[in-house]
Amino acid sequence: MFGGGGFFGGGPFGGGFPGAEMGRSKSDNTRYYKILGVDRSASDADLKKAHRKLALKMHPDKGGDAEKFKEINEAYDTLRDPEKRKIYDEYGEDAVKEGMGGGGPGGPPGGMGDLFDILSGGRGGGGRQRERRGENVVHRLKVSLEEIYNGGTRKLSLARNVKCDACQGKGTKSGRQYTCETCHGSGVQVMMRPLGPGMMQQIQQPCARCNQTGYSTPAHDTCTDCSGKGLMPERKVFEVHIEQGHKYGAKVVLRGEAGMSELGVLPGDVIFVLEPKQHKTFKRVQNDIVMEKEITLHEALCGVSFNITHLDGRVLQVAEPPGKVIKPNSWKSIQDEGMPVHGRPYEKGNLYIHFKVVFPDELSQEQVGALRSILPGPKPSPPLNGSMDVDSEQVSLRDVDDWEEEVRARRQYAKTHSTEAYDSSDEEEGSRGQQVRCAQQ
Numbered sequence: 001m002f003g004g005g006g007f008f009g010g011g012p013f014g015g016g017f018p019g020a021e022m023g024r025s026k027s028d029n030t031r032y033y034k035i036l037g038v039d040r041s042a043s044d045a046d047l048k049k050a051h052r053k054l055a056l057k058m059h060p061d062k063g064g065d066a067e068k069f070k071e072i073n074e075a076y077d078t079l080r081d082p083e084k085r086k087i088y089d090e091y092g093e094d095a096v097k098e099g100m101g102g103g104g105p106g107g108p109p110g111g112m113g114d115l116f117d118i119l120s121g122g123r124g125g126g127g128r129q130r131e132r133r134g135e136n137v138v139h140r141l142k143v144s145l146e147e148i149y150n151g152g153t154r155k156l157s158l159a160r161n162v163k164c165d166a167c168q169g170k171g172t173k174s175g176r177q178y179t180c181e182t183c184h185g186s187g188v189q190v191m192m193r194p195l196g197p198g199m200m201q202q203i204q205q206p207c208a209r210c211n212q213t214g215y216s217t218p219a220h221d222t223c224t225d226c227s228g229k230g231l232m233p234e235r236k237v238f239e240v241h242i243e244q245g246h247k248y249g250a251k252v253v254l255r256g257e258a259g260m261s262e263l264g265v266l267p268g269d270v271i272f273v274l275e276p277k278q279h280k281t282f283k284r285v286q287n288d289i290v291m292e293k294e295i296t297l298h299e300a301l302c303g304v305s306f307n308i309t310h311l312d313g314r315v316l317q318v319a320e321p322p323g324k325v326i327k328p329n330s331w332k333s334i335q336d337e338g339m340p341v342h343g344r345p346y347e348k349g350n351l352y353i354h355f356k357v358v359f360p361d362e363l364s365q366e367q368v369g370a371l372r373s374i375l376p377g378p379k380p381s382p383p384l385n386g387s388m389d390v391d392s393e394q395v396s397l398r399d400v401d402d403w404e405e406e407v408r409a410r411r412q413y414a415k416t417h418s419t420e421a422y423d424s425s426d427e428e429e430g431s432r433g434q435q436v437r438c439a440q441q
Contacts, residue, residue, distance in 0.1 A: 029092040032075035040089070044080060044254075048241055051076040052151075059346055082255055134261040134268040141252075141272040143242055145279040149311035149339060151244040157237050158270065160259025164226035171230040172221045180210035187212040231260055240272050245287070245342035248276045282311065287349030288338040292356060300326045300357045308351075310337065318353075328357040 036050040058064035078084045088096045163169035179185040188204045210216045222228040258268040283290045303322035338349025
């Protein structure tokens, strides 16, 4: 079937990979578990927890060993992928590395892509059919900026269907499965429809008796717990791990946790799509954080100090010394106080502060006099058109709350009244013309 020399000895696998030939021992399939310090039965949550702990400890920026840090990431990348983990557990480290190096989709036949395809239930080697899989279940998960900054775990309860424990998914008390007599186990009915004299058309439609399952259970042997469906509803609490710096729109996938839609079909995945909650102080822009700060004119001119409560609870003390003027709509930044970079939580963006200076509504004459004696005066106005003989008039300023809204209203007013003016003008013109014609007659 695979050519001579055993399962991996030549043939479509191109000579196999180290340690996989018949008669040779497979490569090490325990080292990655030892590196992360977990058992072979460790769950995805256990792997993530172990990786996060070791990565924080061994990160080069924190004085850790760079080579050890690389090994930790390599072990986690392999074990968190279900297909790679399956290959690693069965054939060892060399098999995984060989598979990652080539023989993937689009590559030459007989590489490790065939091996991945075979073990994951696809068509390859012996020509197996890929197993049917149910639809994925997608949920929108609202997350706060604090959760994205610090990382965390959310627990959610979801309903799904699982195999009935009483009948083990058979739908019968005896454990026997009965082939549907209507469709003979095919799940479809073949019908003949007349098209005309001597003409018939053969059509297929889902079997109504067995609902396309191919099995039909008699009443006396039907499982009473699941009513013969083989499936039972349950609610399960899922833990959704939100990693530091996760992007909005990122997907957290729980593989095979969607439950069973029908017997013989593998369960799909539960996919959580992260969506942001609005924060009262901060706004995220990529890996940076932006905030607005209102200050008085006194603070803008004479120095300002204030505190910022960060997303992890730390209080940042901000101060600008007296004499350093903060101009309206100016920006300041605090380095490395932005969002953590996903996958590299020790790297962070910046925190940007947009200053809005609030001016007083009015000043007393004493305040005006004091400011005039302190602040530099305005430049003298140039002569009008170069001559002092030009007529001039003094105008006053009017407060405008919303310039755009006022212009919009004035345009609408002008449009309405210009139409009325044209209409009244036409009416007057028509009446005058009628009077002229009457006078001529």
